[in-house]
Amino acid sequence: MKTLFKNANLIDETGEVKTNLDLLVADGVIADIGENLCRDDAEVIDCTDRFITPGFVSMHCHTPMNIFKGIAEDVNIDDWFNKELWPYESKMQDEDIYWGAKLACAEMINNGVTAFADHYFKGHLIAQACEETGIKGDIAWTIFGFGGDCSEELARATKFCEDYKNAELVNPRMGPHSPYMCSPAVLKEIVDKAKELGVGIHLHVSETKAQVDTSKELHGGKTPFEVVNDAGGFDVPCIVGHGLWVEEEDLKYINEKTVFAVSPKTYTKLGMGAGGLWTYKDKINIASGNDGSASSNSIDVVKQMRMFALLGKWDDNAEGFTLKEIWQYMMNGHKYLNFNSGKLQKGCAADLNIFNLNTVATAPVYNPLAAIIYSSVPSVNITDVMINGKFVKRNGKLAFDEKEIVEKASACAKEIYARGRGVTKLYF
C-alpha cells in the first residue's frame, strides 16, 4: 500500500515550511520526500495548496471521561471533582469506559490527533478503542494507593504492561494517580515495578496550589515534585500531568525524560490560577495535554495551545510565545512516546495531517502557522489524517462508523445519569 502526495507544502515539527514537494508513503512510513517523485504503484493524491504536517499529540488525557462532557459546569475544582464527577465516575461500568474512550478516539482523529497519552483505569478497554479506530495510545493504567496497599491494582497494571509490550498501536506504562492519592511507599512500589518492566510512568503533579500546600504540611516541607523524586519517579520517562504549580526548587528534580502535559483550558475553566508554568516554561519540556473532556469539553490540541499562547501573552508579553514556539509544543509530545512519529523524514512513521486552509475561517494565508494556531477549526481544516500509512480520516470523513459511537456513548451517558451520583468515601 503506497500513497504519493504531490505538490504539497510541508510544515515540519519545528514549524519550517517547504513548498511544492512530493511525499511518498510506503509500508506505513515516509519512504521519500523530494521534487517530481514518480511511482506507478502508488495512489497519487494532488495536494496543491494543501499543507502536510506531522499529526498532533495530546499528552494527558482521561479518554473514558469523554462520556462526562458537559456534565458539571460553573463549579470550582473541589466541587467539580468531589461533588459532581467522582460520585458518577466511581460507578462507571466497562461499557461506559469503552464507549467513552472510543468517542474520544474518534474526536481526536477528527481533530488531527494521531497519538495520545492516557491515564485511566482498565487500560485494556482503551487499548481496544485504539485498535478499532487506528489511533496510537500510550496508556498508563491508573493506580490509587493511599491506604498503603495497591497490590491488586498493581498486578492488573503489570499484566497490562506485559500484554501490550509489543503492540503496534499501544504503548503501556504505569499510572500512579498522584503523590496525593498514593502514599510515598505505594508510589515507590509502582515506580520500582515500572523500572523492572522497562516502562515509564504518567501521573498528576502539583495541579493546584492547595495540593502543594498540603504536601508541604504532610511531608515535612516537601513539594509534590520532591515526593515523586524521593520515590524515584524521575529516574524513568515521566509524563507530568499539569505541573501547573511547579516551583523554582522543583526544577532540580526533573530532567530530559520528564515532560509536562499542559491543559490551560482546564485551568481557566476550573479557576486553578496561573501557577509557575508560564514563568518556568523555558526550563521545562512542555507538550499539549487535555485532561479529558469532562474538564476541558474537547480534545483539541490547537485550542489548548492557542490558550497557552494567549495566557502567556496577555500581561504585556505580546512578543513572547511565538508561532513557532507554540507549534513546537503541539509537536513535542512525539519525542516522549515510542511511536517513531512526529517528523517529516524518511523512515519516520507516516502519521500525518493534511490541512486545507482555503476556507472562510483561515483564508487568506500569509503565514500557515498563524492560520492553524489562531484561525483554524481543526475538525474542518484537517481534511485527511493518516496513521502508520493508513487513512483514518479521508476527505473530511472518519474511516469508521462514527454514528454507532455517538449513539452508544449517548446511551451510556443516559444510564450514568439515571444511576445518579450516590455517595462516595473517596475525597480528593
Ligand SMILES: [Zn+2]
Ligand atoms: Zn488529569
